[in-house]
Every structure is written in structure tokens, then in C-alpha cells.
Amino acid sequence: MRLYHCPGTRSFRPLWLLEELAVSYEITFTDVFNNQGQQPAYLNINPLGTVPTLIDDDMTLYEAGAICLYLADKYTHHNLAPQIIAPNRGYYYQWMFFVPGTMEPPLVNIFLHTQLLDVSKRRQSVIDDSKKRFERIAAVLEHSLHNKTYILGDHFSAADIMIASTLDWFPELISNFEALSHYHQTLSQRPAFKRALLQK
Numbered sequence: 001m002r003l004y005h006c007p008g009t010r011s012f013r014p015l016w017l018l019e020e021l022a023v024s025y026e027i028t029f030t031d032v033f034n035n036q037g038q039q040p041a042y043l044n045i046n047p048l049g050t051v052p053t054l055i056d057d058d059m060t061l062y063e064a065g066a067i068c069l070y071l072a073d074k075y076t077h078h079n080l081a082p083q084i085i086a087p088n089r090g091y092y093y094q095w096m097f098f099v100p101g102t103m104e105p106p107l108v109n110i111f112l113h114t115q116l117l118d119v120s121k122r123r124q125s126v127i128d129d130s131k132k133r134f135e136r137i138a139a140v141l142e143h144s145l146h147n148k149t150y151i152l153g154d155h156f157s158a159a160d161i162m163i164a165s166t167l168d169w170f171p172e173l174i175s176n177f178e179a180l181s182h183y184h185q186t187l188s189q190r191p192a193f194k195r196a197l198l199q200k
Contacts, residue, residue: 015052145183
């Protein structure tokens with residue numbers, strides 16, 4: 001398998017998952033911040049020019065969540081996804097889609113208006129509104145993690161990778177949420193997380 005990866009992007013999610021799975025893979029670094037993703041050779045692989053992209057035999061996938069779902073189900077013996085008939089499989093789907101659908105939008109806005117956009121286009125009102133939105137999201141996660149080690153209970157899954165890697169974007173925003181901060185700190189100490197972080 002080959003993963004096209006750029007540090008500081010969503011491609012960290014499948015990279016972390018690959019390390020948890022301890023399977024053989026190769027990395028091709030693709031600096032999307034310097035337009036490497038827009039080169040014709042890469043656009044032939046991923047027409048959006050984004051990362052991650054995973055190539056596995058004749059399968060080419062993009063979208064971090066889809067890649068994580070695929071890998072967790074392909075290597076079922078690692079138990080990083082509930083079995084199809086498991087009672088918590090529905091909750092697993094919920095949290096896998098919660099990240100891109102609910103968690104990310106306000107955080108992306110914060111990133112755009114604090115770092116990426118030209119200073120003249122940044123709006124403090126967007127930052128303030130996005131922080132308020134994310135505070136409600138963090139409160140939902142805080143409640144969901146009450147008396148739990150992981151988002152599905154006592155068992156670590158790909159859903160935890162999706163959530164914890166996103167919390168890593170702006171960890172200061174969860175400082176007032178005790179359970180969520182502990183959850184983030186615990187997962188960031190996993191050996192696979194640390195190995196993935198060294199892949200730069």
C-alpha cells in the first residue's frame with residue numbers, strides 16, 4: 001500500500017491507523033501547501049489534488065474517513081472497527097461521520113481566519129462564532145466520554161483516531177473540558193500515534 005501524505009493535514013488519520021495496524025506500507029510525501037497536489041501526475045491519481053490518497057493494489061481512495069473505514073474493515077483481526085452485526089456498529093458510523101460533518105467545519109473556519117487566509121480577508125467575527133460552535137461540539141463529546149476510556153467504551157477504534165487527530169488541531173480549545181482533555185492526552189501517548197507523528 002502507498003499513502004500520499006502531507007504533515008499537518010487530514011492524512012495523519014490513515015497514517016496513524018496504518019501504524020496501529022502494523023502493516024507494510026510506503027509513504028509518498030505530497031506538500032499540498034506548496035501546490036505539489038496540483039501537479040498533473042498527482043491529479044491523475046486524485047483529481048482534487050488533496051491528501052490523503054491511498055493506493056492498495058488496483059484500489060485508489062481519497063477522503064480520510066473513507067480510507068480509515070476501509071482499512072479498519074480490511075484488517076478486521078485488529079479489532080479497530082466493531083463487527084457489522086455488533087450493537088455498537090451504528091455508533092461507530094455516527095462518530096466516524098461526526099468528525100468531518102460536525103467537528104471540522106468550525107475548526108476549518110478558525111484555521112482559515114487565523115492562519116491561511118490573507119490578513120485582509122480574516123474576520124474576527126467568524127473566529128468568535130466558530131469557537132462558540134465548537135464549544136457546543138466539545139460539550140457533546142465531553143458528555144459522551146463520561147465514564148469511558150474511548151468513544152465506544154472500553155475498546156479503542158478508528159473512530160478514536162478520527163476524533164483525537166481532530167482535537168489535535170486546536171488542543172487549547174478543549175482545555176476546560178476535563179474528560180475530553182484527558183482523552184486527547186491519553187490517545188496522543190499511544191506508540192502508533194508517536195510513530196506516525198515522526199513521519200515528516
